[in-house]
Amino acid sequence: MFNALVLNKKEDQKATGNVETIKLSDLPEGDTLVNIKYSTLNYKDSLALTSLSPIIKDYPMVPGIDFSGEIEESLNEKFKVGDKVVLNGYGVGEKYWGGMSQKAKVKGDWLVKLPEKLSLKQAMAIGTAGYTAMLCVLALEKNGVTPEDGEILVTGATGGVGSVAITLLTKLGYHVVASSGRPEHSNYLKLLGAKRIIDRKELSQKGRPLAKECWAGAIDSVGSYTLANVCAATKYKGIVVACGLAQGFDLPATVMPFILRGVSLVGIDSVYCPLKDRIEAWERLSTDLNLEHLEKMTSVIPIQDVMIASKNMIEGKSYGRIVIDVNS
Ligand code: NDP
Numbered sequence: 538m539f540n541a542l543v544l545n546k547k548e549d550q551k552a553t554g555n556v557e558t559i560k561l562s563d564l565p566e567g568d569t570l571v572n573i574k575y576s577t578l579n580y581k582d583s584l585a586l587t588s589l590s591p592i593i594k595d596y597p598m599v600p601g602i603d604f605s606g607e608i609e610e611s612l613n614e615k616f617k618v619g620d621k622v623v624l625n626g627y628g629v630g631e632k633y634w635g636g637m638s639q640k641a642k643v644k645g646d647w648l649v650k651l652p653e654k655l656s657l658k659q660a661m662a663i664g665t666a667g668y669t670a671m672l673c674v675l676a677l678e679k680n681g682v683t684p685e686d687g688e689i690l691v692t693g694a695t696g697g698v699g700s701v702a703i704t705l706l707t708k709l710g711y712h713v714v715a716s717s718g719r720p721e722h723s724n725y726l727k728l729l730g731a732k733r734i735i736d737r738k739e740l741s742q743k744g745r746p747l748a749k750e751c752w753a754g755a756i757d758s759v760g761s762y763t764l765a766n767v768c769a770a771t772k773y774k775g776i777v778v779a780c781g782l783a784q785g786f787d788l789p790a791t792v793m794p795f796i797l798r799g800v801s802l803v804g805i806d807s808v809y810c811p812l813k814d815r816i817e818a819w820e821r822l823s824t825d826l827n828l829e830h831l832e833k834m835t836s837v838i839p840i841q842d843v844m845i846a847s848k849n850m851i852e853g854k855s856y857g858r859i860v861i862d863v864n865s
Contacts, residue, residue, distance in 0.1 A: 567633075569648065570609040571640065670700075690767060704831070
């Protein structure tokens with residue numbers, strides 16, 4: 538028997554979540570049983586938990602799109618009992634029972650062995666948001682953006698993706714500008730390495746097709762007008778990496794930045810990202826992330842507090858990363 542957060546939903550009503558005791562035999566099929574230590578609260582989890590978006594396909598559902606833990610049993614030859622692993626995405630917490638639980642059964646092929654330098658707690662302080670931030674930084678690098686090229690803009694700066702992106706870019710020598718709607722967190726953003734902070738209102742309204750060339754590159758977790766304005770103000774041949782929709786999933790842009798300035802828009806998906814790219818991202822996180830900064834951006838909550846924390850996240854009241862201690 539073990540505990541898990543279980544979401545139930547009736548027809549048109551909002552989902553309700555309760556911590557329930559579950560039998561091992563109730564777990565869905567999977568070749569690998571993981572003893573979970575930590576999960577996290579990501580924006581997508583919050584959309585699911587608050588029923589704002591139809592992320593979850595079937596109820597009852599154990600939410601949680603990521604987790605870290607130790608292998609308890611596996612038919613997958615890549616793993617042995619006790620191996621430390623991390624899981625991000627693959628529909629876990631959406632289609633398959635997820636990480637907000639003390640145990641999960643999944644396909645072993647979905648798991649990444651945790652790099653030795655990271656603890657299970659640090660792995661989930663990073664979580665899907667931080668792993669996605671790393672994928673975004675890798676996309677800038679692979680498209681040739683170097684620290685010498687100029688300023689890199691990070692939008693949604695106080696959020697999970699934004700916070701990890703800022704500290705990663707800073708450690709790699711980039712000059713980071715943070716866009717945030719919360720001036721009360723300016724010191725936090727500067728501590729992570731942001732050289733300058735701009736008010737997100739400068740980007741969130743309809744703008745011109747082309748604006749003054751400011752950014753050598755950008756990581757955007759906000760979408761909508763913000764992403765359109767970021768593209769419009771990106772320098773000749775600059776790279777904009779888009780991964781999120783905190784403002785909206787629309788993209789009211791023109792083609793002008795792409796056809797007159799050769800700007801490239803690169804999309805990032807963490808959910809079905811190929812294994813080799815995941816392994817690269819986790820290895821780079823283990824060497825390139827400032828772990829003191831990670832600690833400062835992380836708060837830990839018990840599983841009982843997840844429902845209220847998800848509401849706070851959607852209302853823009855939380856910042857940084859929220860780790861869920863599933864055993865507390
Ligand atoms: P968080 O909630 O931690 O951060 C989102 C940030 O966006 C907030 O902190 C806030 O930053 C900003 N924001 C919130 N609402 C608005 C708004 N209405 N307009 C403009 N800015 C806003 O979420 P995450 O960092 O975990 O995720 C960010 C986005 O990335 C989400 O849309 C998420 O779904 C997406 N994502 C996508 C992935 C992928 O695979 N493509 C993987 C992981 C996340 P501030 O107050 O500083 O402005």
